[in-house]
Amino acid sequence: SRASTCTSSVDGGDEESFGAWGYSDSGFVVDVRPDGSKVATMRGSRYRICGKSLPDLVPFLERESGIEVDPHKTALLGLVEAPPSVDDTGMCKLGDDGLAKLAEVLDGDSRRLSVDAAVRARHGTGHSQEDMYLIRSGSLWTDRCVRLPDCVVWPNSEAEVEDLVALAGKEGWCLIPFGGGTNVTHAVRCPSYEVESRPIVSVDTKLLSSVLWVNEEDGCAHVQAGITGRALAEEMELRGYTIGHEPDSVEF
DSSP states (O other): OOOEEOOOTTOOSOOBEESSSSBTTOEEEEEEOTTSOEEEEEESSSSTTTTOEETTHHHHHHHHHOOOOOTTOOSSOOOOSOOTTOOTGGGOSSHHHHHHHHHHHTTTOGGGEEOOHHHHHHHTOOSSHHHHHHHHHSHHHHOTTOOOOSEEEOOOSHHHHHHHHHHHHHHTOEEEEESSOOOTTOTTOOOOTTTOOSOEEEEEOTTOOOEEEEETTTTEEEEOTTOOHHHHHHHHHHTTOOOSOOOTTTTO
């Protein structure tokens, strides 16, 4: 599966695939053997399954879907980059004055504010099948019904979040929180201009990822919004607990 990556100046070492589920260092590769059989292998080293031959995977998919898998044919060309005609700052409805006010809330840290087209696209889409098609077909940049946030910010404290909310209320902006960003419930999708005419700021909670406290007696934990399921599970394991919840999106 071909996909690009989308990172920002505040991202860590894990690069998500842009236009596909998962991380850029992982994915299935299908090899056609001399006898005509199609054997899948997951590349990378992130998972225990990586590097192992999966001879039954492709036949299972073909049998269940009724669709032949052709490793030599690309169904979608993977058009994930913004075309040259997309001007980053020109598409932002906040203006220089609005961006300056946001930068002030973020203590002048320019790394935590972005109007980059690819970063905004990632924060207005997710890992759902519909999102993947929008990104990889190029419709993300050509469909007038698709709206992206005007900018993305990364607060690193509760006080900054409070200041962002206050500023948005004063300026008449709309804030959309961004957590793992899988978007399977369309939670990060921006409403159309007909529904929501205000500028939209995506508030990425990635830097708010601490475990604040654990009540061992009640079996409850208070964690910040940006922590991933994987990080939470690892932290609870160190304390001798499990989180009791492991969806497919636990990594994000």
